[in-house]
Every structure is written in C-alpha cells, then in structure tokens.
Amino acid sequence: xKNYLLSLIAVIVLALIAYxxxxxxxxxxxxxxxxxxxxxxxxxxxxxxxxxxxxxRSPVPFRIPSTCGQQKSLPWIKQSKIxxxxxxxxxxxxxxxxxxxxxxxxxxxxxxxxxxxxxxxDLEKWLWVGAIVFHWSFLVVLLRHLRxxxxxxxxxxxxxxxxxxxxxIGLPGIFLSGFALVAGAVFLLVRRIVIPQVRYISxxxxxxxxxxxxxxxxxxxxxxxxxxxxxxxxKEILMGLVTFHPSxxxxxxxxxxxxxxxxxxxxxxxxxxxxxxxxxxxxxxTRNLANNSRAVRHINPWNYPVKVHTYDEYxxxxxxxxxxxxxxxxxx
Amino acid sequence: MSDELxxxxxxIANIEPAPPRKGWMDTPINIRKGMYCYASNHKSVASxxxxxxxxxxxxxxxxxxxxxxxxxIFNGFRERLDKFRSFKVFMDICVRCGACADKCxxxxxxxxxxxxxxxxxxxxxxxxxxxxxxxxxxFGKMVGAREMTMDVLKEWxxxxxxxxxxxxxxxxxxxxxxxxEITIMGRELLNLLGLNIDWIATPIANCNRTxxxxxxxxxxxxxxxxxxxxxxxxxxxxxxEPQYNKKGADILFITPSGDVxxxxxxxxxxxxxxxxxxxxxxxxxxxTWSTYASEGGNFGLFTSHEMxxxxxxxxxxxxxxxxxxxxxGGECGHMWRVINQYMDTMNGPTDFMEEPVSPITxxxxxxxxxxxxxxxxxxxxxxxxxxxxxxxxxxxxHLKVTFHDSCNPARAMGMLDEPRYVINNVCNHFYEMPxxxxxxxxxxxxxxxxxxxxxxxxxxxxxxxxxxxAVKHVHExxxxxxxxxxxxxxxxxxxxxxxxxxPEVEVNGLHEMVANALIIPGENERTTDLRGEPLAGMEGDDxx
Numbered sequence: 001x002k003n004y005l006l007s008l009i010a011v012i013v014l015a016l017i018a019y020x021x022x023x024x025x026x027x028x029x030x031x032x033x034x035x036x037x038x039x040x041x042x043x044x045x046x047x048x049x050x051x052x053x054x055x056x057r058s059p060v061p062f063r064i065p066s067t068c069g070q071q072k073s074l075p076w077i078k079q080s081k082i083x084x085x086x087x088x089x090x091x092x093x094x095x096x097x098x099x100x101x102x103x104x105x106x107x108x109x110x111x112x113x114x115x116x117x118x119x120x121x122d123l124e125k126w127l128w129v130g131a132i133v134f135h136w137s138f139l140v141v142l143l144r145h146l147r148x149x150x151x152x153x154x155x156x157x158x159x160x161x162x163x164x165x166x167x168x169i170g171l172p173g174i175f176l177s178g179f180a181l182v183a184g185a186v187f188l189l190v191r192r193i194v195i196p197q198v199r200y201i202s203x204x205x206x207x208x209x210x211x212x213x214x215x216x217x218x219x220x221x222x223x224x225x226x227x228x229x230x231x232x233x234x235k236e237i238l239m240g241l242v243t244f245h246p247s248x249x250x251x252x253x254x255x256x257x258x259x260x261x262x263x264x265x266x267x268x269x270x271x272x273x274x275x276x277x278x279x280x281x282x283x284x285x286t287r288n289l290a291n292n293s294r295a296v297r298h299i300n301p302w303n304y305p306v307k308v309h310t311y312d313e314y315x316x317x318x319x320x321x322x323x324x325x326x327x328x329x330x331x332x
Numbered sequence: 333m334s335d336e337l338x339x340x341x342x343x344i345a346n347i348e349p350a351p352p353r354k355g356w357m358d359t360p361i362n363i364r365k366g367m368y369c370y371a372s373n374h375k376s377v378a379s380x381x382x383x384x385x386x387x388x389x390x391x392x393x394x395x396x397x398x399x400x401x402x403x404x405i406f407n408g409f410r411e412r413l414d415k416f417r418s419f420k421v422f423m424d425i426c427v428r429c430g431a432c433a434d435k436c437x438x439x440x441x442x443x444x445x446x447x448x449x450x451x452x453x454x455x456x457x458x459x460x461x462x463x464x465x466x467x468x469x470x471f472g473k474m475v476g477a478r479e480m481t482m483d484v485l486k487e488w489x490x491x492x493x494x495x496x497x498x499x500x501x502x503x504x505x506x507x508x509x510x511x512x513e514i515t516i517m518g519r520e521l522l523n524l525l526g527l528n529i530d531w532i533a534t535p536i537a538n539c540n541r542t543x544x545x546x547x548x549x550x551x552x553x554x555x556x557x558x559x560x561x562x563x564x565x566x567x568x569x570x571x572x573e574p575q576y577n578k579k580g581a582d583i584l585f586i587t588p589s590g591d592v593x594x595x596x597x598x599x600x601x602x603x604x605x606x607x608x609x610x611x612x613x614x615x616x617x618x619x620t621w622s623t624y625a626s627e628g629g630n631f632g633l634f635t636s637h638e639m640x641x642x643x644x645x646x647x648x649x650x651x652x653x654x655x656x657x658x659x660x661g662g663e664c665g666h667m668w669r670v671i672n673q674y675m676d677t678m679n680g681p682t683d684f685m686e687e688p689v690s691p692i693t694x695x696x697x698x699x700x701x702x703x704x705x706x707x708x709x710x711x712x713x714x715x716x717x718x719x720x721x722x723x724x725x726x727x728x729x730h731l732k733v734t735f736h737d738s739c740n741p742a743r744a745m746g747m748l749d750e751p752r753y754v755i756n757n758v759c760n761h762f763y764e765m766p767x768x769x770x771x772x773x774x775x776x777x778x779x780x781x782x783x784x785x786x787x788x789x790x791x792x793x794x795x796x797x798x799x800x801x802a803v804k805h806v807h808e809x810x811x812x813x814x815x816x817x818x819x820x821x822x823x824x825x826x827x828x829x830x831x832x833x834x835p836e837v838e839v840n841g842l843h844e845m846v847a848n849a850l851i852i853p854g855e856n857e858r859t860t861d862l863r864g865e866p867l868a869g870m871e872g873d874d875x876x
Contacts, residue, residue: 006474051424058417061637064673064744066502066510068772071746073699073710076717077753083772084746086699098506105506109768111434111798117344119440119801121768127431131506198430200351201450205467205475206428272467273475277507280425285418286508291672291746294703298677302415306638307381308645309540311624311653317541318550325551327623328577 004193007207011215011262018261023254032257033237034246040264047271048279055283061300063293066286068104085290098287102131130191134184140164140177141217148238172224182217185210209275212266219259227255336366337789340833344797348443356451357458357478361487363390366790369493369783372533377526379537380639384526390489395482397525402480406463408524412517413464419517422509423460426450432501432511437776438494441794446491449501449511455487456518489527492518494791496780497634497666498739503772515781520636528635532782535631539643543626544589550623556592557621560602567864569856572609574621577654581620582691584651587662587708588629588820591841597823599862600663600841604708606862607843610852615692615720619660625650628667629820633674634782641678644670647705648679658688659705663841665738665780665819668707672745676703693718707741709750709818709842716757722851727858728759729868731814731845734806735762736799736826737774738819748772751818751842758849763810769802779825792825793832800833807834815839 021028069080085091097103110124143160147153165173189210192202223229233249234256240247269275282288315322315329322329338346352359371388378385388396398404413420432449434440439447446452454476461468461477468477478484497512522528538547548556557574565571575581587604591597611617625646632639651659661671676682680703687701695714697706715721735755741747748771755762769775778795806812815826815837826839848861859870 055417055421055424058414058420060417061415062674062677064418064510064513066499066508066743067746068503068743069746070748071699073697073747073750074695074714074717077713077749080746098508102506104504104508105429105431107504107773108431109435109504111440113344113347113440117341117801118805119798121766127429131429195430196350197433197445197448198428200356200445201428201430201433201448201454203428203474203476205471272465274425274427277425277427280421281507283417283421284425284508285421286502286510286513292699293676294672294700294705295698297680297702300677303678306642306645308642308649311646311649314541314543314624321549321551322623325554327550327554328579 003202003204004189004207004211006204007211010208011211014265015215015219015258015262018258019254022257026248029248029252029257032261033248033252034241036264037241037260038246040267044267044270047268048276051271051276052279052283055280059301060285060289061302062285063289063291063298064285065289065291067291071291086292086295087290091288091290095282095288099281102128102135104287105131126187127191130184130187133180134188137177137180137184138213141175141181141220144175144177148235149242151235151239175224178217178221178224182214182221185214185217189214205273209266209269209273212262212269216259216262216266219255219262223255223259227253229253229256337793337832340793343441343790343794347441347794348445350443351445356445356454357473361483361490363486363490365787367494367788368490368791369529369531369785369788372526372528372530374526376530376533376537377528380540380642382526382528382635382639383524386526388526390486395486395525395527401485401525404524405459405480405485405521408521409460409463412520413460416513416517418510418513422453422514423457423464425507426453426457426509427507428454429506431504431506432509435501435504436511437496437498437500437778437798438791438795441778441797442791446487447494449495449505449509452491452495452511453509453514455484455491456514459484485522485525485527488518489522492522493529493783494795496739496776496778496783496795498776498780499743500739500773500776503743516633516637519634523636523639529782529785531785532631532634535782536635536639536643539627539631543622543624543646544592545627545629545631546589546593548589548592548626550626553589553592553623553626557601557605560598560605564602564606564862567860567862568606568852568858570606570609570852570854572605574605574608575619576621577623578618578620579654580656581654582618582657583620584625584654584656584659585619585621585662586625586628586647586659588664588667589627590629590820590824591662592626594824596827596839596844596863597820597841599844600820600823602862603841603843603845603847604662606847606852607712607850610721610850611692613853617691620654620656622650622654628662628664630667630670631782633666633670637674637678640670640674644675645679647675648682651682651704652684655684657686658700659685660708660711661705662708663818663820663843665740665821667740668747669740669744671703671705675705690714692720707747707750709747709754712843712846713750713753716754721757721846723758723846723849724851725758725760725849727848727861727867728845729761730861730865731759731840732761732763732810732812733759733814733816733845734765734803734812735770736765736777736803736815736817736819736822737770737772738817738822739774739776739780741818742772742774746772747818754842754846755816758845761810763806763812765802765806769798775799775802777819777822777825777829779829780821784821784825789828793829796825796829797833799826800829803830803837804834807837813837816842816845818842
C-alpha cells in the first residue's frame with residue numbers, strides 16, 4: 001500500500017477510536033481525557049530527555065562547521081561573521097537565524113537542465129515559505145493554547161490572541177494561525193506526494209505526523225467555529241490536568257476527545273521520530289561550532305595514540321639513497 | 333580517454349529523469365562498470381595492518397568477508413555513534429525535505445536517486461533504525477528500517493564511493509546534516525571489513541612508507557624538483573636552489589605530491605620554487621621542503637579518522653625535527669580540511685613552534701596561531717597587500733581566467749577572497765562563474781575523496797558536469813580559457829573533465845600565475861610562461 005494512504009488510514013482510525021469511545025459511554029472519557037494525556041506527557045518528557053541526553057553523551061571530537069562564507073584571516077579581508085563564525089557570539093547569531101528563520105533552507109535552489117544540456121539554478125523559496133508558515137503558525141497556535149492551561153491568562157497570551165485574531169468576521173473571531181497551520185501542513189504534504197523525488201524518499205513515518213497535525217488542526221477548527229465546544233468545560237478538564245486534579249466535564253463532546261487524543265499521539269510520537277529535529281538542530285556540529293580550530297585548539301576527549309611511521313624508520317629505509325642524493329641524514 | 337566512455341550528449345541523455353516506480357529498498361544494487369573503482373590491493377591493506385587484507389573483486393558474489401562481518405558492522409556502528417555526536421544526531425534528525433537532492437553533483441549528473449544526499453544517508457539510517465532505535469524495531473519498514481544484508485553492504489560500498497565528501501548538501505540542509513560526515517563513517521565501517529578502493533588504499537600505503545601518496549622515494553623526490561630547476565632556468569635564466577630537510581630553516585613548506593608528479597600541477601610546483609627563490613633573494617626567507625613530510629594531501633581522511641591521524645602526524649613530527657618556526661601549506665583541497673578541522677586536535681599541541689608571523693611584513697597570522705600552519709594564498713595575499721611582490725600582470729594577459737573554489741577550502745575553511753585577491757593582482761582578465769556555482773556553493777570537480785581513478789571515468793564525467801557547465805558558460809560568454817584552482821586533485825581531475833566537456837579550457841594553479849607575473853632580479857626577458865607558451869604579444873617571436 002502507498003505510504004501516504006497507510007498513514008492517512010492510521011490517523012483516521014485513531015480519530016475514530018477516540019470519537020466512538022468518548023461518545024459511547026462516560027468511562028472512556030476518563031481514558032481519553034485523563035489517563036492517556038498523562039501517559040503521553042510522561043512518555044514525551046522522558047523520551048525527549050532520554051534522546052537529548054543520548055546526543056549529549058556522545059562527544060564532539062572535531063570542529064567541523066560547514067563554512068558558508070569568508071573565513072577570518074587577514075585583518076583587511078572582510079569576514080562573513082554569521083555564515084563563517086569565528087566567535088561564540090557569531091555562532092549564537094548563526095543559530096538564532098537558523099532556528100527562527102531557517103537561513104540554510106532560504107538558500108534553496110532548483111536545478112534545471114535545458115534541452116541543450118545547459119544547467120540553470122532557479123531560486124526555489126516555496127519550501128522555505130511553506131516551512132516558515134507551518135512552523136510559525138504551529139508555535140502561535142501552541143502559545144495561544146496556554147489560555148486553557150493558565151488562570152488568570154497572562155497578558156502576553158491575550159495580546160497574542162488579539163494579534164492572531166485581528167480579522168473579525170462574526171463570532172467567534174477568526175484566528176489566522178489555525179488556518180495557516182492547516183495550509184502549511186497541506187502544502188508540505190502535497191509537495192511530498194507530488195514531487196517524484198520527494199515521494200521516492202518519503203516514508204510512512206514522514207506522512208503520518210503531517211496527517212496527524214492536520215487532524216489536530218481540523219478538529220480544533222471544527223470545535224471553535226462549528227460545533228462550538230463548551231470552552232468553560234474544556235478549560236476545566238485541561239486546568240484539572242495541569243493542576244493534577246483531573247476531572248471530566250459532562251458538556252464536552254467527542255470531537256474534543258479526538259483532538260486531545262491526537263495531540264497525545266503526537267506527544268508520544270515526537271521523541272521516537274524525526275520530529276526530534278527541533279531539539280537536534282541545537283546539537284548539529286556543522287552549525288553550532290565556530291570555525292576557529294586553527295586559532296584555538298579543539299580537544300578530542302578520546303584522542304588516542306596511533307601507529308606512525310617515524311622519521312627514523314623512514315631514514316633507515318632510505319639512508320643510502322638519501323646520502324647518495326645529497327640529502328641530509330640524522331645518522332651517517 | 334577510454335574508448336568505451338559515452339559521448340557528452342549520450343551521457344546527458346542517460347540522466348534518469350525520474351526515480352523508478354519501485355521503492356528504493358526494493359531496487360537491487362547493480363555495480364556498473366565505469367561507476368566504481370577497483371578493489372583495494374591486499375598488499376597495500378596489509379602493509380598498514382588494516383583488517384581483512386585479501387584479494388577481492390566487487391563484481392564477484394563473494395567478497396571474502398569474515399564470518400562475523402555483521403557483528404563487526406554492528407559493533408563498529410555503535411562505537412561511532414558513541415564517539416561522534418555528529419553521526420548520532422545526523423542519524424536521527426533528517427526530515428527528508430529533499431532540499432539536498434539536486435545540490436549533489438552526482439545526482440545532477442546521473443539522476444540516480446540513491447545519489448541524492450538524503451538517500452545516500454538513508455542507506456545507513458535504515459540500518460541504524462533497525463539496530464539501534466525502538467521505533468525501527470517495532471515498526472520496521474514503515475519507519476524506514478531494514479536488516480543488514482550482503483546487498484545492503486554492497487549498496488553502501490557502491491554509493492559511499494560515489495560521494496566526494498564535498499559538503500555542498502550540508503550548506504543547504506536546514507539542520508546542517510553533512511553527508512561527508514556520514515560517508516566518512518560509512519567508509520570507516522567498510523574499512524573494518526577491508527572494503528576500500530585501491531585508488532585510496534595504495535596511496536595511503538605509499539604515504540605511510542615514503543611520505544607521499546605517489547610513493548616517491550626521497551632521492552627521486554629531489555630528482556623531480558631538479559628537473560623543474562632546469563626548466564625554470566630555461567624559461568627565466570634563473571637558477572633556483574630548493575632546500576631539503578634543512579634543520580633550522582624558518583619555514584617548512586608542505587604541498588601535495590601530485591604537483592611534483594604530474595602536469596599541469598608541476599607548473600604550480602615550479603611556481604612555488606620560483607616564488608621561494610624570489611623571497612629568499614629579496615627578503616632572505618628561509619624555506620625548506622621535506623622528503624619525509626612530502627605530502628600535503630591525506631587520503632587517510634577518505635579511509636578513517638585513525639588513518640588520517642597516522643598520515644597527518646608526519647607534518648608536526650617533521651616540523652619538530654627540523655626545528656622550524658611554522659609551517660606553510662601549499663594549494664590543496666582536502667589537505668586544508670584536515671589542517672583546518674582535524675590536525676591540531678589530532679596531533680597537537682604544537683608548543684615546539686612559534687605563532688606564525690610573516691618575517692617579511694610582520695603580519696601575525698592570528699587565525700593560525702594554534703595550529704601554526706598558514707595557507708600559501710593567505711601568505712601571498714598579505715605580501716601583495718604590503719607591496720612586497722614585484723608583479724607584471726600583463727605576463728598573464730594570454731590567460732582569461734575563472735576560479736574554481738575547491739570544496740574543502742570553501743566549505744570546511746572559508747578561504748574565498750584570499751585567492752581572488754591574488755588573482756586580481758597577478759592577471760588582468762578574471763571572470764567569475766555564476767554565483768550558484770562558486771564560493772560556498774561551488775561544485776565539486778567530481779573526483780574528490782579518492783575517486784580520481786581511471787576506471788570510473790563515467791562517474792567522474794557525470795559528477796563534474798555541473799562544474800564543467802559553469803565553466804562552459806564563462807568560456808562562451810567571456811572567452812575564458814583558463815580554469816584556475818588551489819587544489820592538486822583539481823589539477824589532476826579537471827583537465828580530463830575540461831577535455832570532455834569544454835575542450836578549449838586549460839587548468840592551472842594560483843601560484844603558477846603568481847610566478848608568471850613575478851619580476852625576479854636578474855631574470856631574462858620572459859617570452860613564455862612557465863609552460864613554455866608564448867606570452868601575449870610574443871606569439872610571433874621565436875621562443876627557442
């Protein structure tokens with residue numbers, strides 16, 4: 001079966017399980033509203049810590065930054081301080097731009113060949129645009145959700161909501177980020193299916209999180225704009241979770257549990273998958289190191305002596321010939 | 333050039349337009365002639381005490397592996413995950429966005445999807461997931477895991493020796509995943525089973541024994557430079573006197589042996605000799621060559637970190653023995669990756685030398701104060717800036733020059749503007765190739781990382797296609813006839829590439845042009861360049 005169909009079906013089945021379960025009786029609501037979220041959060045935290053400690057445990061024996069600009073050398077040659085950092089500060093700037101603006105991806109080009117065999121490189125910013133829209137809207141949506149976990153809601157979260165909801169068409173006001181998230185995820189999904197090379201490299205585990213996130217976003221949108229979930233009831237459940245006084249609410253319907261269940265699945269999925277890239281970028285030695293290993297000695301903790309062919313052995317091999325050729329030797 | 337090699341248009345027509353229908357895990361490995369290098373010679377492998385030295389042939393079914401080869405790979409994999417954070421992180425975080433795909437010269441030139449950097453890495457990642465991750469153990473193929481088999485191993489060998497470790501993909505990767513790093517680890521694993529290629533195995537064996545990849549013994553090394561002394565005398569009337577293994581010299585000079593051995597690198601070597609003569613006569617600069625450390629390059633980098641360290645150790649050992657103040661390094665690509673990113677860490681500290689200072693200008697090379705090795709382009713740029721070189725640019729007027737940034741000085745060091753500054757001061761006609769093909773986005777010659785053999789010419793020509801294409805562009809637009817570079821492998825690899833794709837373009841080195849332009853006290857009027865080609869305006873004169 002096609003990888004993406006497999007992933008789509010998996011997400012649909014998961015959603016159905018939660019929906020049917022929560023609609024059928026009260027006891028599954030305890031499962032989907034309390035037990036699974038706690039379990040998921042525990043796995044997420046433990047798994048993420050384990051992964052990060054695992055990376056941290058392996059040393060960085062060599063200084064191997066990818067240098068993407070002029071090195072620091074002679075004082076009158078202009079150094080590219082961000083793309084080829086020499087100092088820790090330069091590295092910080094490089095990392096910030098990488099993490100928040102996907103600077104490397106921004107360089108993206110597309111290689112084309114004419115019939116005559118001439119190669120062209122077009123700028124290709126769509127992947128960058130899609131990635132920026134997806135990740136930033138995801139972050140805004142996530143931060144906006146803090147209103148369900150805090151009481152009183154901090155001013156900065158309220159401000160974020162105002163900015164995000166500046167378009168007012170009827171009630172409730174529209175949050176742009178939710179739709180941008182769907183659009184971004186759908187773009188990344190369609191691109192993955194449509195571009196032959198990308199489809200070729202895509203695994204079921206690449207489609208699954210996209211469908212999952214689209215599912216989460218759609219159920220969120222459904223609750224807010226269409227089924228009009230009981231916000232007070234929803235907040236009660238969520239506040240109960242974070243204050244460790246879990247409870248369920250009678251007025252909450254199945255869609256809410258689908259939403260929560262898919263989020264739980266996502267949390268469990270993160271530490272065991274490529275979604276750890278959000279932590280991994282900070283550990284990437286080609287980006288987080290300064291290119292100064294000629295000026296400052298980098299230490300390899302496991303550096304060990306190796307067998308070398310010494311000068312003395314070399315001279316022993318060739319002494320006669322060296323003397324004959326007039327080359328200086330240590331032992332005549 | 334071999335008769336069997338496809339014509340350029342056939343080679344372009346052969347580029348696979350789209351990946352096959354079948355998934356990559358189900359597409360069996362097909363080791364194709366022209367695309368792979370011969371297997372390592374067992375004598376070379378044995379002379380270095382590397383594992384599993386025996387004659388073998390990649391085309392045969394039986395690769396003569398030890399019975400427990402899977403355990404060796406498994407344990408080797410685990411050891412490297414524990415020793416290299418880069419490897420561990422790069423195994424985990426790829427999202428398969430595909431941004432790297434068409435950045436690889438081998439993919440552009442072949443269309444083979446397994447030459448996409450992402451898929452090259454997936455060849456290893458699939459095993460990593462299966463052997464070392466929970467998800468891989470539970471979900472198997474769905475999450476891209478597969479078991480290690482003989483076919484997988486053959487696929488590793490075939491495709492890891494179709495990567496030149498040029499790092500172009502890592503420039504574009506949003507996480508900085510560096511396929512060079514993955515290829516390096518993969519090749520280390522293959523070497524645990526004695527699976528190297530001979531174009532690497534024999535040079536490292538030579539280098540270990542004789543001090544250079546080409547196996548030139550000390551007396552022969554001197555003989556070769558003596559030939560150049562005669563050639564230089566013929567062209568300039570100057571007798572240069574290179575010094576060898578001289579104790580107490582100020583500076584030890586180390587450059588790749590390729591430039592001593594084969595055209596057109598030899599002209600760069602002659603350039604160095606003339607240049608050092610000038611600096612000695614005018615400023616008393618005391619430079620020595622070494623026959624023990626007579627190799628700048630380091631094919632150990634293409635074998636394993638340990639082998640890299642073994643070969644590299646000679647540079648500091650020789651500097652210590654001779655008691656020089658610091659080391660000057662010649663033009664070479666991967667040599668400078670080793671010096672910039674590995675040498676001091678592996679074989680330092682270097683407290684027996686002084687922080688490098690140019691004795692002529694007093695410039696402190698702050699960026700090299702720990703490793704104590706300066707690149708000759710940095711050194712020369714500084715001299716030119718201070719007006720210390722007497723240059724007649726018009727002596728390079730017969731050359732219309734473009735500059736090929738070698739992968740490693742560009743992406744593992746960032747030496748971009750120093751050579752350009754030198755070029756602009758030694759010749760009048762300099763034209764850049766398109767911006768997506770130079771500086772940090774430069775394209776590989778297609779023959780780096782030990783793939784510069786004769787039997788894989790098809791691979792080299794397809795890998796060099798993007799580079800050649802950019803040269804062709806400036807050749808047609810500006811009449812460029814010279815491709816200059818700061819790498820000895822380039823000087824060996826680019827001439828056949830040019831002959832194949834852009835036959836009117838010759839390849840030279842930076843310091844060949846410096847020496848052409850250098851006005852040396854007491855020299856005859858120059859009518860030819862170092863190659864014996866007439867200078868502009870001298871074409872009609874009788875050179876003899």
